[in-house]
Amino acid sequence: MRLRFLSCLALGSALLVGTAHAEWDDTLKQALSLAESGSAQKAFEMLEPQEMQRSGDPDFDLVLGIAANQAGHYTRAIFALERVLMVTPNNARARAELGHALYAVGDNAGAKTMLGQAKEQGIPTEAARTIDQLLQTIERIEAEAKTTTRGYLEATAGFDNNVNSAPDSKTFGLKPVSSQFGGMGLGISGRTAIAPRWSAIGSLSASFRAHETNALAYDNTQIDASAGAAYLVDRNEYTVALQLGNSTIASVSARSSWSVTGEWTHRFDGFRQFNAYAQLGQLRYPQQTRNVDRYTVGASYGQQFKSGLSAYGSGYIGQEITMEPGVGHLGQQFIGARVGLQRPFSAALAGFATVSLEDRGYNGPDPFFGSVRHDQQWGLTLGAIWVPAKAWRVTSQWAYLQNVSNLSTSTFEKQTLSITARREF
Template structure:
């Protein structure tokens, strides 16, 4: 399939593809092609045929052989860059696309491919900047291109949130990491005096601090199956072991995935998640969640997100705490620069006890969230998040003859440094302060962690 478009400056560049993402972009951006007969069996024509056939590794090899003779020819550089990018050589692709843009800075496809090359190399700031330039073209790019870029922005947001994300479609990204930390209140115990039925003093353990070690690993996979839909799957295992408070050692398994629908400037994600946690003292809980998250980008730099979920939580052996829940919320994000994101939002929900003897565990809650993320450069990032949550339980607690009302404030500050490709060092501090009408549930807790993660 060949699609032609008039260029403002020579030479004209052919973009012909067979696989879907490239066909979408080529057809949508409308790129110029000179006739095959005019080219004959030139190195450019051979490169293009190899790319069309999906033989990108062979195209990359041929491009290297012809590099000295043809580098600087935009047609050659584009075809060579495509072969390099699709065969896992984004550094060569990046230089090739930059040479094309030196001839025509306004050419949309080379800039789009340059953004993909930056993304594959982990340079999310540069990738977002070039994706934005394509989206801000006048006239705007066709819908198919907007939806394709939305898919990449989704993966960039995963990385910005500190979660591993595949560098290419249909590729599984694995990770393994370790953390050392200190927990100021391992069991989230209160330091207040507590009286049963309001008159009988309870002898409770004092808050205990302890060091801990974490080991975690997992995978992330995503695939765009058409220009309007795709899916993702993530999973992981994590273990935390304390130095002294061994009863609170815990192990967590998580699996999350679901479809993703893409539109003109919007994205709808429908995740399903299953999480199981077990402590050494045999306390277990399982959470199953089905959710929906709709993100709208009406115009830069603002974006809006609506989200909701239903959940079921099961506790063992204390099954009286089992609840079914529903929650919904909204969030607004502002990106004045590709390196900076500021956000704020609200959420509300309720949980219903599944057993009559646990009615007092049902509750209603509402809260606010705010934060900011700043990429100092491509290798350093600082994130701040603040949460405020107010909850009121549905029934009086039978042990205290009063209804529980909580006010939770939580703050987290994190720093990440990528010293080399596929490596990340992390440092974070998180503080939680819960003020409850029932003193048993009031606590203060601070956790400090430092860790390293390797991806491949």
């Protein structure tokens, strides 16, 4: 992995305080130019044969350390940069680069010390901001590696104009049922270190939603649990977890599920993150003959900008394969995407918006309609988050969902208004 968080820094006196020589030879100038223009490996190969003869020259060792850092030769970078600091202890660039190399080999404590000292010595604003981002990443990783427990309790109230997701055409006597609703939810998650870089992770959540008298048949509960392990190395986290779920409608079991998910998360810095996952599992419907094996792969990217605006995007693809004979038409292939934004207006108020799209193609002709079902679904959510006090969060939102299908009984739209108050522990 190439950690190039200081490659944007041009050669300048602010970062070369304490350098012994006023003039650099052409070799060093060319090597530094190569390193900072994306050709660090070439720069490293240019300087490496001269290391025995020029080791101890702080100018040479600094450029060698920068090139080694950029090319991913972190141990070589550490040796070279430590030599620089022995001769010129006030060299902020060398100290920052050494912090970078120490972080790359997993020495978070040493990295924090070096990066903090480099910042205190006085460096350009952009470099200081980049160091802050890396320090935040280190602190987050250290916090996640310790034993932590988080929980929440929430209450929700709202209105759904189509609880049963019925088509507007009233085909076969179906019609939308609207209702007010109220609900409760709670959850707990935890992580505990079990070995260097290894942690055990787990979570448990439950929710309940109740409707008005005309929609009691749609009261529902959902319980989910997961347990697994996580491995942290550098800016990467790898997790494997077993997930179990069960839902009921009108107190009758409607669906149960299990899945195994493997996930990779890469944190570029304190403000950018990439995630990829693969999941396999089963969905079981006790009241219906439509049990399926489900396979999904997906990826997401999120970023927080200097303005405070956060954005993310995700995509996924997968399929469901029916487990019983005679219902192969209920299997499907699906592909979907989601994008979202959150903008803070103050320390206590933020607005958000998400858009989702999904396309589903089924595996065979429907026995009643005689055609192969094909659905396209999209949704829009707009809302606001208010933080009235520490550990409290109030979320109000409007959600619109439309499913367009070539089968009239599967085309519907619905709108939901809700407000949720959550207390985190």
